[in-house]
Amino acid sequence: MYQEKLFEKIKEKLNGKSLNEVLSGVLNISYDAAHRRTSLKSKMSLNESVIAAKYFGLSIDSLIGEVHKSYVSVEKTIQIKNEKNLEQYFEDSYESLRLIVDRKDFHLFYSAKDLPIFHLLKGNLLSRFKIYVWLKLLDKSFRNLPFKAFYPKLSTMQKAKKLGSIYQGVNVSEIWDTTTINSTLKQIHFYYKAGQVSFSIALELCNELKLLLDELSEKVVSKKNVFNLYYNELLLMNNNVFVFNKEKQMLFVPNSMLSYFKTTDKETCYEAQSYFRKQIKHSKLLNTSGEKEQNQFYNKMMEKVNVLIKLIEAENFLDFE
Structure with a gap:
């Protein structure tokens, strides 16, 4: 057989x-x-x-x-233990997507449990912070390293930006829930309280997060049908990513932090696409929603950031009393 x-x-x-x-x-x-x-x-x-x-x-x-349809062949992406591994992860991820992305019929579905990684690879302070967080959690040598002393290698930032650039101008459908932004907010607050991020940097990170929300909001209201943002109030997302064109399809399922199982198995990809479409069917497309619904979502996300800013300011005031 x-x-x-x-x-x-x-x-x-x-x-x-x-x-x-x-x-x-x-x-x-x-x-x-x-x-x-x-x-x-x-x-x-x-x-x-x-x-x-x-x-x-x-x-x-x-x-x-x-x-045997109960078996699926998967490829596991690299396990990240240091900055060199992270740089390789960015490069491998780019190469996995490069050929399938370079088509007009390409589409990407992202079930956004956390802020999609592509939004966080722009070479700004928020990008540097996210790389810092990933390495703090994966590399033992980063245990006592404060953020102000961390500067990624130029090659790491270049490959991160290259991966982030693949998201520009392609057809994307992201599905968010009310908690999508939470992990980034928690990370900012945690490392501020741990003394690894200064008061001023914590506020600057929050402001860059607000700029990111502004940028996404502008994409939503532009109605260019390239970036589609869906809001689901019932389901919790899982960071699955499904990419496809008429000839190829690929599913990424989280294994551990930043590590994924990747498969091109046709039946599994077909099932993933069907499930994504069901999620979308029961989600609210903000691009075509009214101004009221768009503002409600935007204000809800922005208020989370503002609450963190107020909390950090209050804690900083108490520290100096």
């Missing part, structure tokens, strides 16, 4: 060439021996299967998933 599926996949890549002739060359066997394998009269050895799959850029794991 796996052998038959492997040959089906190889045929898709031959452009009319003889399967037996190509296979005999790849495996260094006679034409008759290749014919016995393609006609399923002889079984391919594991070594032969691996050689053939590797030659044609196929995954043995993915074939198992196609034969």
Whole structure:
């Protein structure tokens, strides 16, 4: 069954060439021996299967998933333990998306449990802070490093900005709930209280967060249909990301902080797309909502930031009493 599926996949890549002739060359066997394998009269050895799959850029794991629908082949993104790993993560993520993004029919769905990473990679203070937070949580050497002493390498910032730039001008649908902004607010407050972020920097981070909300609000009211922001009051998001065009699709499912399981399995991607569309159907598209509903959402998010600003100012006042 796996052998038959492997040959089906190889045929898709031959452009009319003889399967037996190509296979005999790849495996260094006679034409008759290749014919016995393609006609399923002889079984391919594991070594032969691996050689053939590797030659044609196929995954043995993915074939198992196609034969047994309860199995899905996934690729795990790099586990981040230091800044070098983080830089590689930015580069790998960009390369994963680059080819599929470069199409007019490309679309990206983002279930935004947290602020989508693409909004946080602009090279500003907020970008530097988010990189600081990620490394504080993943790299033991950052344990006692204050934010004012942290400066990412130029190459890290360049690759972060490159990944962030892939989000510009492409069709995006983000689904937010009332808690999407919360983790960033908590991080600012936590590191301020821990003495790792100064009073002035904490307020500056809050103001940059407000600028980001202003920017997203402008995109919503522009009605250009490139950036679509949905608001769901019932479901909690999970940071799943689904990207697709007419020829390719890819699903990213969170594994750990910044690490994802990635799959191109057709059935799994189809199910993910169907689920995203159901979420969207039961969400409110702010782009086409009235001014009242748009302002309610914007004011709700902005008020969360203002509450944090007031809290930090009050705590700073008490510290100096």
